[in-house]
Structure formats: C-alpha cells, structure tokens
Amino acid sequence: MTASPVERAVAALRAGRPVAVGSATILSVETATGAILDLLDPQAKAPLLLSGERAAALGLGNLREVGDLKHAVQVHRAPWLDRETARSLADPSRDFDRGPIGPLGAEAVRCPGEAEAILTLLRLAGVLPAAWLVGVEAEAKVGVEAIMAAVHAPQVQLVTRAKLPVEGLEGTQIVAFRDTGTGEEHVALVVGAFGGRPPLVRLHSECLTGDVFGSLKCDCGPQLKEALRLIGAAGGGVLLYLRQEGRGIGLANKLRAYALQDRGLDTIEANLRLGFADDERGYGVAAAMLRALGVDSARLLTNNPNKVAGLEAAGVHVVERVAHHMPTNPHNADYIATKKAKSGHLD
Ligand SMILES: Nc1nc2c(ncn2[C@@H]2O[C@H](COP(=O)(O)OP(=O)(O)OP(=O)(O)O)[C@@H](O)[C@H]2O)c(=O)[nH]1
Numbered sequence: 001m002t003a004s005p006v007e008r009a010v011a012a013l014r015a016g017r018p019v020a021v022g023s024a025t026i027l028s029v030e031t032a033t034g035a036i037l038d039l040l041d042p043q044a045k046a047p048l049l050l051s052g053e054r055a056a057a058l059g060l061g062n063l064r065e066v067g068d069l070k071h072a073v074q075v076h077r078a079p080w081l082d083r084e085t086a087r088s089l090a091d092p093s094r095d096f097d098r099g100p101i102g103p104l105g106a107e108a109v110r111c112p113g114e115a116e117a118i119l120t121l122l123r124l125a126g127v128l129p130a131a132w133l134v135g136v137e138a139e140a141k142v143g144v145e146a147i148m149a150a151v152h153a154p155q156v157q158l159v160t161r162a163k164l165p166v167e168g169l170e171g172t173q174i175v176a177f178r179d180t181g182t183g184e185e186h187v188a189l190v191v192g193a194f195g196g197r198p199p200l201v202r203l204h205s206e207c208l209t210g211d212v213f214g215s216l217k218c219d220c221g222p223q224l225k226e227a228l229r230l231i232g233a234a235g236g237g238v239l240l241y242l243r244q245e246g247r248g249i250g251l252a253n254k255l256r257a258y259a260l261q262d263r264g265l266d267t268i269e270a271n272l273r274l275g276f277a278d279d280e281r282g283y284g285v286a287a288a289m290l291r292a293l294g295v296d297s298a299r300l301l302t303n304n305p306n307k308v309a310g311l312e313a314a315g316v317h318v319v320e321r322v323a324h325h326m327p328t329n330p331h332n333a334d335y336i337a338t339k340k341a342k343s344g345h346l347d
C-alpha cells in the first residue's frame with residue numbers, strides 16, 4: 001500500500017523536513033534542526049505560525065493586528081527571535097522559568113483555512129502546534145483539502161480479522177483497520193455474536209499511561225476492563241480501540257500536558273496552554289469502522305455527549321447512552337470533576 005500525501009507529510013514533519021501545505025512551506029518548530037533552518041532560511045526571515053490558543057496564552061490577543069484569536073497567528077521575525085526563543089514561544093514548559101519575551105509583533109494569518117490545515121497536520125504528527133513559514137519549495141506536498149478531508153471525512157480499510165481470546169472473553173475477535181487518509185491503525189474487538197438488537201459499543205480512546213501502566217491520573221484503564229466485561233455480560237458487542245492518545249494530541253504532547261498539570265493547571269487549561277483545543281478527537285473514524293463491521297446503530301457506553309453526537313453526525317444511530325462511571329481515587333478526582341464542569345461529561 002502506498003502512503004497517502006497526508007501520511008508522507010506527517011513523516012516529513014516528524015523528521016524535521018519541509019512540507020508544502022497549499023501555498024506555504026513549513027518546518028516544525030519542534031523537529032527542525034539548526035542546520036535545516038540555516039539551509040532553508042539563510043537570512044533568518046521566516047515568520048512563526050502559532051495556534052490561536054497558544055497566542056492567547058502568550059498574551060498576543062492584546063495586539064490590535066491579531067484580532068480575536070479564533071484563528072492562527074503569524075509572529076513577525078525579529079533579530080532576537082532565534083531558534084531557541086521560537087522553541088520557548090511554542091513550548092509552555094518554559095513559560096514558568098524564562099523571563100519575559102518581547103517585544104513581539106504579530107498579526108492574524110491571511111489565510112485561516114490554510115493555517116488550520118497546517119496546525120492539523122502538526123497535530124497528526126504529534127509535535128507542538130508551531131511552524132516556521134519558510135519561503136522555499138518542498139519535496140513533500142499536501143493540499144489543504146486533503147488534510148481537512150482526512151480528518152473530517154475519514155475512510156477506513158478493513159485490513160484483517162483474527163481470533164483473540166482475552167481474559168474472560170475467549171470467543172473475541174480482533175479486527176485491524178487502516179485510516180486511508182492519515183495511515184493511522186485502529187482496532188476493533190468484536191465480542192460474541194450480536195444480531196437483532198443494537199449491540200453495546202464502547203469507543204475507547206488510547207491512553208498508554210492508563211491502559212498499560214495503570215496510571216491513577218485518569219480512569220481509562222478501569223473503563224477499558226469494565227467495558228469489555230459489560231459487553232461480555234450483554235452477550236456481545238464491539239469495543240473500538242481508537243489511536244487518539246491524549247484526546248487526539250499524541251503521547252508526547254499529553255505528557256507535556258501532564259507536566260503542566262504538575263505545575264497546577266487542570267486538564268483543559270494544560271491543552272490550551274500547549275496550543276491545542278481541549279479535545280481534538282473526531283468520531284468519524286469510529287463510525288466508519290462500525291459501518292464496516294455492519295453496525296449502523298448502537299447502545300453506546302459513555303459519559304461523553306460528543307461521542308454520541310459524533311457517531312450520529314457520521315450516520316451511526318445511538319439508540320441509547322449507557323453511563324460508564326468508575327470509582328474515583330485521590331489522583332483522578334479533580335480530573336473527573338473538571339470533565340464534568342468544563343467538558344459537559346454526563347452523570
Ligand atoms: N490531553 C489530555 N488527554 C488526557 C488526559 N487524561 C486522559 N487523557 C486522554 O483522554 C482520553 C480519554 O478521554 P476521557 O475524557 O477520559 O473519556 P472520554 O473518552 O471522553 O469519555 P467516556 O466515554 O465517558 O469515557 C484518552 O485519549 C486519554 O489519553 C489529560 O490530562 N490531558
């Protein structure tokens with residue numbers, strides 16, 4: 001299978017190589033080395049693209065040229081804005097111990113659609129949402145529409161299906177899917193034989209720390225186990241394991257969010273401080289997987305109304321929402337309370 005343009009662009013960004021998105025050529029602030037910057041931006045003229053959230057955290061909303069921060073912001077290049085300083089504008093781990101930066105000049109981007117596609121691509125690459133806008137040609141090219149379609153109208157390919165007996169559910173099968181736009185791999189665990197009434201379905205967003213290490217900071221590990229138990233007890237159903245680590249910001253960025261939480265920010269504030277939305281997940285990919293499994297209506301195990309709305313919007317009918325609460329512990333009680341207070345999670 002050949003890689004899609006989005007997949008190739010993601011690989012190039014991760015490797016610190018330039019990517020052309022629409023009319024812009026970008027380098028990731030996180031991964032670009034000094035050598036590549038010297039090569040592609042020898043006069044140190046490239047401006048910096050930051051998300052509206054990150055610009056707000058830096059106080060750039062006060063600048064008249066920047067406007068309301070609904071969109072990305074372009075920071076003007078100044079002699080003092082070198083690679084290290086750019087890193088510290090992008091990376092909030094330095095917000096607490098560096099001196100004031102400035103004087104920063106910035107303006108709203110001229111092409112918000114293109115900027116949104118650039119930020120989406122950076123997110124798919126799992127790096128900080130900040131880019132150098134260099135004025136050169138790039139080998140890897142991807143269109144704005146291709147990026148937005150990959151995220152908003154995902155398509156999946158069912159790759160293979162195999163038996164996977166798991167603890168307590170020996171008749172389980174695992175089904176591998178590939179997102180043909182982004183190249184991401186997701187899996188479904190199909191439990192038992194369901195037919196007749198809509199099956200019990202769980203959309204589980206990947207959480208390495210909770211699912212594998214038993215982190216007490218969240219409730220993902222217990223939710224995963226309990227979901228499988230409930231699906232088994234219902235006589236069958238489907239659990240989708242979606243590679244949406246950190247509510248879609250990727251593992252390294254989630255751990256950056258944890259570092260910010262160590263300094264007192266809550267789970268939502270930490271995402272915003274990094275320059276992301278509080279939740280970057282979409283559920284179109286889940287709907288596509290369910291449809292490929294022949295499921296077009298479901299009883300959904302969740303407290304998150306966005307999951308219900310996301311499946312419905314993508315054409316999978318949710319006949320019932322089944323609450324999925326776990327007992328809290330001293331490390332995750334604030335996190336669960338914040339999701340209820342700020343993200344609309346239901347009782
Ligand atoms: N960015 C970020 N992601 C987190 C944090 N804690 C957990 N996650 C991720 O959040 C996702 C799980 O989301 P939750 O909000 O716990 O639950 P939900 O899936 O929205 O809703 P339910 O269906 O009710 O469980 C996983 O991808 C985790 O990796 C955090 O502090 N910051």
Ligand SMILES: [Zn+2]
Pocket residue numbers: 207209210211218219220221
């Ligand atoms: Zn978790």
